[in-house]
Amino acid sequence: MTVMSYAAAGRQALAEEMRRDPLVWAVGEDLGRGGVFGQYQGLQEEFGAERISDAPISESAIMGACVGAAMAGTRPVVEMRFADFALCAIDELVNQAAKARYMLGGQIRVPMVIREPMGMWRSSAAQHSQSLESWYTHIPGLAVAVPSTPADNLGLLKTAIRSDDPVVYLEHKNSWGLEGEVPDADVLIPFGSARLHREGSDLTLVSWSAQVHVAAAAAETLAASGTSVEVIDLRTLWPWDRDAVLASVDKTGRLLVTHESVAVGGFGAEVCATVAEHSHGVLKGPVRRLAAPRIPISYAPPLEDQVRVTAEMIVSTVTDMLRG
Amino acid sequence: MMHRIRAFEESAARAATDGLVLGAIHLSIGQEAIASGICRALRPSDYLLSTHRGHGHTLAKGADAVAMMKELLGRDGGICKGKGGSMHIADVGVGMLGANGVVAANINIAAGAAHAIRLRRSDGIACTIFGDGAINRGPFLEGANWAAVFGLPALFVCESNGFASTTRTTAMTAGPGAAERIRALGIPADEVDGNDVVAVDETARAAVAAVRSGGGPRFILCHTYRLHGHTSTDPARYRSEDEVREAWKNDPIARCATQLREAGVDEEMLLGHRDAAAAEMAEAYETARAAPWPDRALAYSDIQDIGDPRERAY
Numbered sequence: 188m189t190v191m192s193y194a195a196a197g198r199q200a201l202a203e204e205m206r207r208d209p210l211v212w213a214v215g216e217d218l219g220r221g222g223v224f225g226q227y228q229g230l231q232e233e234f235g236a237e238r239i240s241d242a243p244i245s246e247s248a249i250m251g252a253c254v255g256a257a258m259a260g261t262r263p264v265v266e267m268r269f270a271d272f273a274l275c276a277i278d279e280l281v282n283q284a285a286k287a288r289y290m291l292g293g294q295i296r297v298p299m300v301i302r303e304p305m306g307m308w309r310s311s312a313a314q315h316s317q318s319l320e321s322w323y324t325h326i327p328g329l330a331v332a333v334p335s336t337p338a339d340n341l342g343l344l345k346t347a348i349r350s351d352d353p354v355v356y357l358e359h360k361n362s363w364g365l366e367g368e369v370p371d372a373d374v375l376i377p378f379g380s381a382r383l384h385r386e387g388s389d390l391t392l393v394s395w396s397a398q399v400h401v402a403a404a405a406a407e408t409l410a411a412s413g414t415s416v417e418v419i420d421l422r423t424l425w426p427w428d429r430d431a432v433l434a435s436v437d438k439t440g441r442l443l444v445t446h447e448s449v450a451v452g453g454f455g456a457e458v459c460a461t462v463a464e465h466s467h468g469v470l471k472g473p474v475r476r477l478a479a480p481r482i483p484i485s486y487a488p489p490l491e492d493q494v495r496v497t498a499e500m501i502v503s504t505v506t507d508m509l510r511g
Numbered sequence: 512m513m514h515r516i517r518a519f520e521e522s523a524a525r526a527a528t529d530g531l532v533l534g535a536i537h538l539s540i541g542q543e544a545i546a547s548g549i550c551r552a553l554r555p556s557d558y559l560l561s562t563h564r565g566h567g568h569t570l571a572k573g574a575d576a577v578a579m580m581k582e583l584l585g586r587d588g589g590i591c592k593g594k595g596g597s598m599h600i601a602d603v604g605v606g607m608l609g610a611n612g613v614v615a616a617n618i619n620i621a622a623g624a625a626h627a628i629r630l631r632r633s634d635g636i637a638c639t640i641f642g643d644g645a646i647n648r649g650p651f652l653e654g655a656n657w658a659a660v661f662g663l664p665a666l667f668v669c670e671s672n673g674f675a676s677t678t679r680t681t682a683m684t685a686g687p688g689a690a691e692r693i694r695a696l697g698i699p700a701d702e703v704d705g706n707d708v709v710a711v712d713e714t715a716r717a718a719v720a721a722v723r724s725g726g727g728p729r730f731i732l733c734h735t736y737r738l739h740g741h742t743s744t745d746p747a748r749y750r751s752e753d754e755v756r757e758a759w760k761n762d763p764i765a766r767c768a769t770q771l772r773e774a775g776v777d778e779e780m781l782l783g784h785r786d787a788a789a790a791e792m793a794e795a796y797e798t799a800r801a802a803p804w805p806d807r808a809l810a811y812s813d814i815q816d817i818g819d820p821r822e823r824a825y
Contacts, residue, residue, distance in 0.1 A: 212630060237630065243660060248653035251619025252626055255637070258608055259558060259627035282613055283620065290599040291609055292592035293813035327814055352815040378817050426818035 189371055194226045194363040196337035197302075200344035201227075201264060203373065205234055208262065211348055214240040214249060215266025215302075223268055224304060224363050250276030250301070254284045257299040257353075264348060270303035270357060271314050284353040285328030300347045300354050306397055306447055308360035310491060313483035318396070318448035323355045324425045324457070330354045330378055331424040335399040337367040339422055342376030349375070359397040379426035387417035390441040390505055393432055393458055395421040398447045398496065405501035416505060424454050429461055436462050440471035441508055445496050450478035477504055512551075513543040513708060513764050514788035516567040519576055522792040523566065523583055523597075527743045531800055532583050536597045537564040541706070541738030544763035545670050546571040548711025549640060549731075552719040558606050558624045558637040560617035563598045564670075565610030568640055574602035580795040586802035593805040594813065615645035618654035618667065625663035625728070636722045638666040644675025646689045652696075658728035659696050665728040666718055667693070670705065672737035677749055693730040705733030706763040709770065736761065 191199070205211045212234075213227065219241045221228035231239040242249050246267065253263035267273040273280065284297050307316045323331045332347055332354060334340040340358065347354040384399055385406050394402040399420045406416040417435050421427050436442050442462050444455035455476040463474050479494045520540050526532045539546065546567035553559060553572065561568040570576060574590060582589035583597050590602055601609035608624065611617045621639030628635045645651055646669065658665040669689045673680060686692070690700040699721075703714045711733060718729045736758040740747035747755070768781050814820045 210630070243653075243656060245653040245657065247649050248619050248622065248657040251616065251650060251654065252623030252657055255560075255608075255620035255623025255625075256627040256630070257623075258620070259624040259631075259637070261627045261630050263623075278613055278616060279619060283611075283616055287609070288815070289813045290591060290595040291601045291603065292590070292594045294591065294601060294603040295608065327820065330815060330817055350816070352817070 188368040190366055191337055191369055192363065193337045193340050193358070193365045193367070194224060196341040196369050197226050197344055197358060198228065198230065200341045201348070202230060202233065204345055204348040205238060210260065211262045211264065212238040212240065213264040213266060214242050214253065216242050216244055216268055218242070218266060222266060224360065226363065227266070246272050246275035247279055250279035251283065253299050254279055254287065254297060257284075257297045258287065258295050262298045262348065264300045264302060267301060267303045269315050270305035270319055271317050273301065273303045280353070280355070281326050285326050288352065289328060296351045297353050298351045300344070300350070300356050302356045302358065304360045305357045306359040306361055307484060307491065307494065310486050310488065312486040316484040318446070320357055320396070320424055321448060321452060321454040324454055328353065329425065332356045332378065332422065333396040333424060334358065334422060335362070335396055335420050337365065338369045339376060339382065341369045342374050343378070343422060345373075346375045346378060357396065362397050376422070378423040379428055380422065381428035381431040382420045382422055383431075384418040384420045385416065387415040387439070389415045389439055389509060390443060391417050391419060391432065391435040391439045392501070392505070393419045393421060393442065393444045394446060395424065396447065398445055401496065401498050402445055402501060405498040405505065408498060408502050409505055414505065414509060427458075432458060432462065433465055436466045437469050440469050442470070442474040443477065443501070443504060443508060444475070445477040445501055447496065448479060449481050450476055451481050453478050472508055475504060475508060477501060512547040512571055513767060514785050515576070515791065516543040516546055516570050517764060518788040518792035519570055519579070519795070520566055522580065522796040524743050526580070526584060526796055526800070532597070532743075533585050534596045534598070535742045536583060537741065538739045538743055539564050539567040541758065541762060542670055542672060542735045543567055544708035544711050544767070545640070545668070545705045545733045545735060548708050549638065549668055549715045551712055552715035553606070553638060554635070555605050557635045558608050558621070560608050560621045560624065560637070560639040561610045562614070562617065562641050562645070563610060563612055564642065565600055566597070569600050569602060569607050569610065572602065572607040573605035574600070574607055576792060577795045577798050580799040581802050584799045584802070585804070586799055587805045588802055589805070592809055592813070594809070615641060615648035615650040617641065618645065618650040619657070621667070622654040622657045622663060622665055625658060625665035626661060628664055629661070634723060636664040636666055636719060638668065640668040640670055642675070643669060643671040643673070643680040643684075643689065645669070646692065647675070647684060651692070655693055655696055655698060655728065655730070659698050662727040664722050664725070666722050667728065667730045669730070669732045670735060671732060672735050674737050674741065676741050677745060677747070690730065690732045698728050698730050700730040700732060702732045702734070705735035706761050706766060708763055708767050738762070
């Protein structure tokens with residue numbers, strides 16, 4: 188085991204895959220200088236400017252060109268800089284990348300990874316803070332990854348790069364500096380496999396991305412007062428590990444889902460609906476969600492904080508659910 | 512080839528009238544010289560990306576007419592298994608990476624296919640043909656800039672037929688048009704009479720050779736006229752009958768026949784080509800209409816390797 192940051196784990200995953208496969212390349216704005224968050228630092232020195240390529244500020248062309256480059260036999264890794272900016276290339280992602288294999292009757296594959304740093308980070312306001320993961324889960328043809336730890340960022344990004352279909356890969360901007368142990372061996376994490384972050388018996392708490400750490404802090408607080416919460420990190424939202432969630436709810440009888448993105452139409456709704464439909468007999472109370480209100484994200488901290496689901500809110504909700 | 516494209520589309524139009532083409536089809540009747548002239552200059556291994564008006568390009572790149580017709584009719588054995596229809600017609604085996612239902616979308620994708628050619632050190636080129644309506648969408652600028660910045664082997668061809676859907680392109684386009692916009696990016700641009708197959712052929716051969724030799728992207732603006740409406744069911748009442756009658760005098764197939772007659776080709780051979788194409792495409796239609804529907808299970812394949820597409824919320 189080696190300790191490294193979430194950003195360094197992403198860098199290592201890309202470097203290892205580029206060494207393994209000469210058809211893997213990455214392109215995006217400012218990649219030559221290491222990327223806007225430093226997650227590509229040093230890679231152009233090793234792989235050259237053709238394989239770690241700068242790009243014009245042309246999201247539509249970055250995404251669209253990578254669709255073409257993937258169709259024509261390479262494996263591009265697209266850097267969108269901010270998940271918000273990927274919306275300038277949504278035709279290329281949703282109408283083209285996701286559907287080309289199907290529309291052409293399986294004649295072609297689009298093996299590309301779309302890295303979209305997401306989430307709230309340093310008073311960045313409404314166009315640099317969004318978490319739009321649930322949008323992509325709605326699109327047939329796309330896989331969606333939401334890693335929360337350095338080890339998962341390493342193992343999931345490697346799997347994403349080896350995927351023969353497009354993967355929307357959402358790293359959380361507030362996690363770049365997060366340190367953790369990563370395996371020394373070449374470990375790939377399969378999509379659709381949740382990680383048991385903390386074992387518990389009273390309630391199942393499901394989350395993903397950086398919100399997992401908020402959920403874990405709440406579980407820690409609750410443990411001190413004798414409440415045992417099981418924390419599940421989904422890691423990927425399409426496919427998602429329904430079996431792990433259903434098995435946990437079979438054990439605990441209670442479900443709370445928390446995510447940083449807006450509650451309305453969020454992926455928490457999908458998880459809750461699935462459990463409500465499938466586990467009615469074992470549920471000891473209603474399923475619950477804790478996620479953002481339906482407001483744009485603000486700049487000033489007291490306003491920005493209105494969007495956050497805190498550990499205190501989770502503790503309070505769990506206490507309420509167990510009392511009921 | 513021009514006769515084959517014309518005959519294919521006349522058969523497709525007949526199939527639409529018969530109610531057997533289920534979705535919209537966009538005919539390129541009157542524009543056959545461009546498909547024929549451009550594609551003759553390409554190798555099978557070169558990539559071609561087209562538009563919603565792409566039957567001619569696809570045939571000219573070498574796709575099988577029967578499999579195409581089955582696709583238009585949504586039948587078993589369709590070139591895209593009945594999943595795409597007219598607007599997603601493709602034959603990857605002959606380098607035809609697809610028509611596209613979104614105007615201008617294939618400009619970026621073609622730039623990327625050219626990028627892959629560069630990365631793989633191949634000597635191919637990527638060509639995309641799009642309409643004049645596409646030049647007001649962002650990918651026209653973004654894809655052309657991309658190809659120029661990276662010096663990629665891409666050939667951009669604008670089939671300027673005068674109409675963006677059912678609106679005259681000139682009414683909605685500022686400035687001097689596509690060629691000047693492209694030249695502003697430093698990309699060499701040729702303009703050619705798109706109804707003169709010999710001129711298109713000569714221009715395309717020179718441009719393809721320049722692109723293939725590493726000279727970076729090039730652009731060809733082909734002036735033509737869309738003799739039918741936007742779709743096969745559009746009566747195109749937004750233009751006068753006189754205008755269309757005049758345009759038919761400039762039919763590229765008739766013009767080519769005149770050139771050939773003047774060169775001494777006898778009438779019997781010219782008619783023979785026309786009749787053979789008509790017979791081929793009439794038979795393609797009969798074969799397609801006799802084919803069964805595709806198996807319903809096909810709806811669930813070719814999506815992605817992971818995840819179960821049958822999953823619903825229980």
